[in-house]
Amino acid sequence: MRLWRTPAQVERLEGTIGFVPTMGALHEGHLSLMRKAKSECDTCVISIFVNPTQFGPHEDFQKYPRPIEEDLRLAESVGVDAVFQPDVSDMYDESGVAVLPGKVAELWEGEFRPGHFQGVATIVTKLLHIIRPDISYFGSKDFQQCAVVAAVCEGLNIAGRLSFVDTIREADGLALSSRNRYLSPHERKVAPEIYTSLLKVRDAICHGNEVNGELHAAKYHLSELGIRVQYLAYVDAKTLQPVDRCIPVGRLIFAGYLGTTRLIDNCEVNL
Numbered sequence: 654m655r656l657w658r659t660p661a662q663v664e665r666l667e668g669t670i671g672f673v674p675t676m677g678a679l680h681e682g683h684l685s686l687m688r689k690a691k692s693e694c695d696t697c698v699i700s701i702f703v704n705p706t707q708f709g710p711h712e713d714f715q716k717y718p719r720p721i722e723e724d725l726r727l728a729e730s731v732g733v734d735a736v737f738q739p740d741v742s743d744m745y746d747e748s749g750v751a752v753l754p755g756k757v758a759e760l761w762e763g764e765f766r767p768g769h770f771q772g773v774a775t776i777v778t779k780l781l782h783i784i785r786p787d788i789s790y791f792g793s794k795d796f797q798q799c800a801v802v803a804a805v806c807e808g809l810n811i812a813g814r815l816s817f818v819d820t821i822r823e824a825d826g827l828a829l830s831s832r833n834r835y836l837s838p839h840e841r842k843v844a845p846e847i848y849t850s851l852l853k854v855r856d857a858i859c860h861g862n863e864v865n866g867e868l869h870a871a872k873y874h875l876s877e878l879g880i881r882v883q884y885l886a887y888v889d890a891k892t893l894q895p896v897d898r899c900i901p902v903g904r905l906i907f908a909g910y911l912g913t914t915r916l917i918d919n920c921e922v923n924l
């Protein structure tokens with residue numbers, strides 16, 4: 654497995670390239686993207702970069718886990734061919750150049766994490782220009798991020814395909830996340846209720862129940878469990894605009910805090 658520490662070290666590997674951008678602290682969710690890339694492309698390249706521009710001033714950039722040795726071992730175990738692991742100074746200069754993420758970035762995460770998607774759009778654009786993959790793999794766990802990346806690639810005519818991959822979950826339904834390690838034992842017990850609630854709302858909506866009533870009840874239930882809901886919404890899966898009655902391709906999206914840990918999740922609502 655090759656390790657590239659600067660953009661200048663990145664080589665063009667033979668055949669088709671599948672690319673998985675990550676911030677490290679790899680888990681089965683990340684590894685599922687790598688396995689898919691490996692199965693669909695000749696080579697799999699990943700990046701490990703904790704991107705400072707997508708963290709707000711009071712977020713966990715400094716304390717974000719960076720178990721690099723373990724990450725390299727896991728990447729190698731699933732057959733990754735090359736890891737791009739630059740330092741911040743290799744990716745950003747003083748120019749202030751950035752990518753505008755467009756309209757789909759304005760709602761939801763955009764409201765609660767101002768500047769987050771500009772950071773995501775900028776780093777993804779830079780990584781795609783450096784790696785030049787045939788297919789890039791992103792997890793649907795970060796549903797709005799997928800929409801933002803799709804809009805940026807289309808809006809900036811960035812070549813290559815995008816592949817959005819299903820969320821990998823613990824047996825009890827909790828979506829795998831590098832941030833789950835921050836949860837206390839009690840919070841870890843409560844956390845699966847997020848996905849359980851999403852599925853309950855999904856089923857109710859599909860049965861024709863009133864959307865806003867179901868959302869309200871689920872928010873109340875989660876708040877009773879100590880989860881501070883930032884948003885729980887039923888949206889058009891393409892535009893991410895909220896809708897108040899059942900549509901053919903919708904999505905339920907959630908963000909909230911359990912203690913000091915911010916969790917997000919979502920589920921498909923297809924008729």
Ligand code: AMP
Pocket residue numbers: 674675676677681682683685686790791792793794795818819820821822828829830831
């Ligand atoms: P991150 O390191 O959190 O930036 O995530 C890197 C990639 O892995 C992103 O495309 C995420 O959406 C994806 N990812 C994170 N968690 C999961 C999961 N539980 N299942 C599938 N993909 C995931």
